Amino acid sequence: MTKWMIQTKALTKAIQGHVILDHVAIHLPAGKIYGLLGPNGAGKTTLMKLLLGLQKPTSGAMYFMGERLSEKSTAIYTRSGSMIEEAAFYGNLTATENLEILAEMRGVTKYRAIKNVLENVRLDTAGKKKFREFSMGMKQRLGIAAALLHEPELLILDEPINGLDPMGIKEIREMLLFLNKKYGTTILISSHILSEIEQMVDVIGFLNNGYLVEEVSLQELQDRNRDFIRVKVSDVKRACFLLEDELGISDYEVSEDDFLRIYSKQTDTGIITSCFVKAGLMVYEISNQSFQLEDYFSRLIGGDKHAFNN
Structure with a gap:
């Protein structure tokens, strides 16, 4: 207790x-x-x-x-x-x-x-x-x-x-x-x-x-807000298939704005980009995203994260 x-x-x-x-x-x-x-x-x-x-x-x-x-x-x-x-x-x-x-x-x-x-x-x-x-x-x-x-x-x-x-x-x-x-x-x-x-x-x-x-x-x-790789591609459904079938990655999700969030720690951005491009997908954006407390609470209250550092 x-x-x-x-x-x-x-x-x-x-x-x-x-x-x-x-x-x-x-x-x-x-x-x-x-x-x-x-x-x-x-x-x-x-x-x-x-x-x-x-x-x-x-x-x-x-x-x-x-x-x-x-x-x-x-x-x-x-x-x-x-x-x-x-x-x-x-x-x-x-x-x-x-x-x-x-x-x-x-x-x-x-x-x-x-x-x-x-x-x-x-x-x-x-x-x-x-x-x-x-x-x-x-x-x-x-x-x-x-x-x-x-x-x-x-x-x-x-x-x-x-x-x-x-x-x-x-x-x-x-x-x-x-x-x-x-x-x-x-x-x-x-x-x-x-x-x-x-x-x-x-x-x-x-x-x-x-x-x-x-x-x-x-x-x-x-634990609830893990680091992830954020990807924007031309065909989300096809990208999901490639992640699972080609790279063996199942720990991912699709956000509301159609960005992929990939949580696998064993795959880097270069491998993912190469896989998607070879399959004919356009990769518009890919980046590593780390958990930031300001971002979390900004989402929590729907405010501007910069308000906390002024």
């Missing part, structure tokens, strides 16, 4: 009649990385704020390790760390000095905790460099370090890779995977950059206009 770190049931948030979240039910397995994905304005930040008690839901229920959360609940607050808004630190202080102030405020044993988190987020070599001199990626990593000071079981991060360059994104991705694998930290991470999140998450929940459109494991999604 799956152990849920977080569950919500019919979670709804409305402000002055405007519904921001509408009966959302997410299931975050303990020890996994959950990607909360969707365009800007989908409701991702609001959902995280509700879980952390920063806002109150209009209706519905939230559960942490099976315990229903209420205004008096403290479990999720003492056992989780978060970075929701942009991290705010003293510009004239170093990473260590900033964390020392936070550790004192939270009653954390300073030296060991600070040393550990700086190593984990790869800021242990920052030395005497002041926060105001940090790159955007370093600032984000220090924000995550602050969330990790009390060794939480759950880490909630809102758009931690937003605004980072490719190297900064890679650093954050590798760091989160490290925390998850080494310490078993459960992570809830939101983003509108689907292609990057795809490389780290175990489970995906896709929000759009306040609705949870789909919740699915990445493995299941990839």
Whole structure:
């Protein structure tokens, strides 16, 4: 039986009649990385704020390790760390000095905790460099370090890779995977950059206009959306016959627009093209197609995939 770190049931948030979240039910397995994905304005930040008690839901229920959360609940607050808004630190202080102030405020044993988190987020070599001199990626990593000071079981991060360059994104991705694998930290991470999140998450929940459109494991999604060879020919029926009779390929389908989708991994485009041309068919188009998360969710909601990367 799956152990849920977080569950919500019919979670709804409305402000002055405007519904921001509408009966959302997410299931975050303990020890996994959950990607909360969707365009800007989908409701991702609001959902995280509700879980952390920063806002109150209009209706519905939230559960942490099976315990229903209420205004008096403290479990999720003492056992989780978060970075929701942009991290705010003293510009004239170093990473260590900033964390020392936070550790004192939270009653954390300073030296060991600070040393550990700086190593984990790869800021242990920052030395005497002041926060105001940090790159955007370093600032984000220090924000995550602050969330990790009390060794939480759950880490909630809102758009931690937003605004980072490719190297900064890679650093954050590798760091989160490290925390998850080494310490078993459960992570809830939101983003509108689907292609990057795809490389780290175990489970995906896709929000759009306040609705949870789909919740699915990445493995299941990839199994359902395999890579394929896409072919446009002059005679689809004849091409199907050739695939089976000449090439021994039965794992294919014809799409609604009369393109062939060939899923066989043992045949390349050159062999297929040669077979069709020798049989007198015209090959108008042939290409390898890989599964792309943006394309999948674009089809799912009937939208423009580019909306997720703006």
